[in-house]
Amino acid sequence: MNDFFLASNRTLTNQLGITVSQVTVKDLDHWSNQAEPIRKALKKNYSDESLEAAIQLHKLQGLLLCELVIDRDLDFLTNLISQDADQFISLFKDVVQVNKAYFDQEEDSKKRKVDKSESTWFDSFQFLISKGHIHSEIMNYTFGAYIEYLKAAQRNDRNSLLSMGNTVRVAYHADKNGFEKFANDLKNRDSR
Numbered sequence: 001m002n003d004f005f006l007a008s009n010r011t012l013t014n015q016l017g018i019t020v021s022q023v024t025v026k027d028l029d030h031w032s033n034q035a036e037p038i039r040k041a042l043k044k045n046y047s048d049e050s051l052e053a054a055i056q057l058h059k060l061q062g063l064l065l066c067e068l069v070i071d072r073d074l075d076f077l078t079n080l081i082s083q084d085a086d087q088f089i090s091l092f093k094d095v096v097q098v099n100k101a102y103f104d105q106e107e108d109s110k111k112r113k114v115d116k117s118e119s120t121w122f123d124s125f126q127f128l129i130s131k132g133h134i135h136s137e138i139m140n141y142t143f144g145a146y147i148e149y150l151k152a153a154q155r156n157d158r159n160s161l162l163s164m165g166n167t168v169r170v171a172y173h174a175d176k177n178g179f180e181k182f183a184n185d186l187k188n189r190d191s192r
Helices: 003-007 025-042 048-057 059-069 074-083 085-098 121-130 135-140 143-173 176-190
Strands: none
Touching (some): 025 135, 048 059, 121 143
């Protein structure tokens, strides 16, 4: 799915007429309980065989995961999986595709204890808020949009630090006239 799909919280309607939504940040606690064992089982391999194997291992989680992001209830899903398993796998593939940002996360390579000084969700929310985002909007972002906004804010922060570092370096090495010329060039850059 592309950036505009993520940012505008679009849905996908599959060949059965079922609408598949993106998971939002506010629902991640429910989502991750069901999705995490499936994500680990898939290991970024989204072939039909891998999806089928993951569902066989985690059938209940697969059903509950789908229920969270489609416009049908659990009864519909249980009937679908018992009557036409291939159609269910196709639906599940759509759920994974629409929410690929979650399934593509990197595995934490170090199994370490959670330390209170480590980053939390609130730290990332605060970071986005400091960049002009609003808490209620963040909670309604899709997970994919949230990740992309976070990456963009981090890139912006790095670029600002680089720019400030270059300015300090120029100020340190330039004479008064050289620095004034540099500062004027920066001011005039916006008016071009």
